[in-house]
Amino acid sequence: MEGWQEGQDGQVPAYRERLWPSPGLLILAAVIIAPVAIAYGAVLGAWLGWGLGVLLIALSWTWLIGSAPALRVDERVFRAGRARLPRPYVGAVRGLTAEELARERTSGDVRTYFVFRPGSSRTAVLIENVDPDDPHPRWIVQTRRPEQLVAALGNPGDTATA
DSSP, X not given: OTTOOTTOOOSSOSEEEEOOOOHHHHXXXXXXXXXXXXXXXXXXXXHHHHHHHHHHHHHHHHHHHHTOOEEEEOSSEEEEXXXXXXXGGEEEEEEEOHHHHHXXXXXXXXXXXXXXXXXXXXXXXXXXXXOTTOSOSEEEEEOSOHHHHHHHHOSTTOOOOO
């Protein structure tokens, strides 16, 4: 691509979303950690058990929130987490229902690149990657707002010049 420089995002974001963990996932992390805190508290004392429980829950929540992938579309690239797809390589784009997403996860193309966040959404967008050198011919990206992401990515060939 003429004028393309890898690692350079555009300046005008058309879409932004962060795949935050669901409250249920945060509660599940606390429930899983609680028995560890209780066990240590029984052996080493209640204050140490409470302190360890609070510390482990804080660390797990920090990790879950800090590792939430961001989705961003601008005039140059589509970014999903740390992966980047230059806009000229974005092919056909369509939203997936929960049933279609489940089918794709279990029996779809194994070369598909997935961006998921457990418990964040039951809808996703399927993006055709038309880069002949890329080993992933399709991307499936989970999103809470599939219609807006599809609109931001536009129709195939409807991209800004890089």
